[in-house]
Amino acid sequence: IKHLLSAADLDAQHATLVLDTAAELANVSSREVKKLPTLRGRTVVNLFYEDSTRTRISFEAAAKRLSADVINFSAKGSSVSKGESLKDTALTLQAMGADAVVVRHPASGAPHRLASWVDGSVVNAGDGTHEHPTQALLDAYTMRSRLGRVAGLHVAIVGDVLHSRVARSNVLLLTTLGAKVTVIGPPTLIPVDVGPALSPDLRVSYDLDAVLPDVDVVMMLRVQRERMNDSFFPSTREYARRYGLDAARMRRLPEHAIVMHPGPMVRGMEITPEVADSARSTIVEQVANGVSVRMAVLYLLLGGK
Ligand code: CP
Structure with missing residues (x-):
């Protein structure tokens, strides 16, 4: 699997693998190892067009605990207010070398569109009334x-x-x-x-x-x-x-x-x-x-x- 856009992307085996891996990572974190070198040199972009407390902070903490570089993008205060489209914003982030884009958007389906424009993995962090x-x-x-x-x-x-x-x-x-x-x-x-x-x-x-x-x-x-x-x-x-x-x-x-x-x-x-x-x-x-x-x-x- 390259992207996580829908819970339907996961069969029982894949979903169990995610849960088992999370349990292992939680064990490692609880052993005072606050950071793993696993994603050193990789870049994760948090692309949030809708408000969030838990999901945005949690993805940021998760990426940092795996030693990834994190870029946080919030539509508020960005060139979105000047009319820049999701596609052009995505291509800008791509040019900055995003290995993964975590996206929250008010439009159902936005992460699916994004996945067709960028080379990296796309993770749906909540799209409209569709999925999380x-x-x-x-x-x-x-x-x-x-x-x-x-x-x-x-x-x-x-x-x-x-x-x-x-x-x-x-x-x-x-x-x-x-x-x-x-x-x-x-x-x-x-x-x-x-x-x-x-x-x-x-x-x-x-x-x-x-x-x-x-x-x-x-x-x-x-x-x-x-x-x-x-x-x-x-x-x-x-x-x-x-x-x-x-x-x-x-x-x-x-x-x-x-x-x-x-x-x-x-x-x-x-x-x-x-x-x-x-x-x-x-x-x-x-x-x-x-x-x-x-x-x-x-x-x-x-x-x-
Ligand atoms: N549960 C959840 O998605 O919370 P946030 O909107 O604060 O991210």
């Missing part, structure tokens, strides 16, 4: 590390599935790895063709309370105000009442079940602070695991030794 494959990998890694496996788990993905690239990539990856997935949310925020379009094994529910007692993992999603007309944005109170995870709902989960959220979260809407900060929550762990998983992705794509 490294988020799905770090989520699978977190499930495996907390619950020992992914195959056979029942994962509920709850909230604004319609606009969620995290949901799409997770459905693809988790079903590839043998998990059972149920997406849950208000009918207006679930795509009508979600089942057959993504995976024949996917289930859909509009009733969170009914599904919670049967899950191993509940993954809460943010309602993406920036991708919808204000008049469609649900009231916080009404949304929280039907689809928010609070302490009372958390008690409906089996004892071993974990609570996940990709971040950024809106405390008080899709999740209460009490739940987000509880022992069941893996939210901070997901961020830490993201560095190891992104190290593995860069290592495998760039043929690290």
Whole structure:
């Protein structure tokens, strides 16, 4: 594999290789070896046309821990404001010798276009409402590390599935790895063709309370105000009442079940602070695991030794 554009690029064997490599790299990092020489002399460009906290910093940390040179490009403050196209920006970065381009873009499909213009590897760090494959990998890694496996788990993905690239990539990856997935949310925020379009094994529910007692993992999603007309944005109170995870709902989960959220979260809407900060929550762990998983992705794509 040269690029990582979609979770569908990974079959079970490739996905497991990424997770195993991430576990090995996490072990090495925990042994006080903060930097590996693996990607010395290689250049990783972070090309971000959309805001990010976790993904951008995590890819930067991952590349630096592998000794790569890192160039951070943010559309804000660049010549994009003067009308420069994605293609011309990509060719400029190419001329500077990018071995890998990590791209986040508001347009679904932008990483695919980029991959046809540059010689290096392209990693999709989130494109519009389409996909966010490294988020799905770090989520699978977190499930495996907390619950020992992914195959056979029942994962509920709850909230604004319609606009969620995290949901799409997770459905693809988790079903590839043998998990059972149920997406849950208000009918207006679930795509009508979600089942057959993504995976024949996917289930859909509009009733969170009914599904919670049967899950191993509940993954809460943010309602993406920036991708919808204000008049469609649900009231916080009404949304929280039907689809928010609070302490009372958390008690409906089996004892071993974990609570996940990709971040950024809106405390008080899709999740209460009490739940987000509880022992069941893996939210901070997901961020830490993201560095190891992104190290593995860069290592495998760039043929690290
Ligand atoms: N989960 C995630 O993609 O977070 P950021 O938008 O902060 O990168």
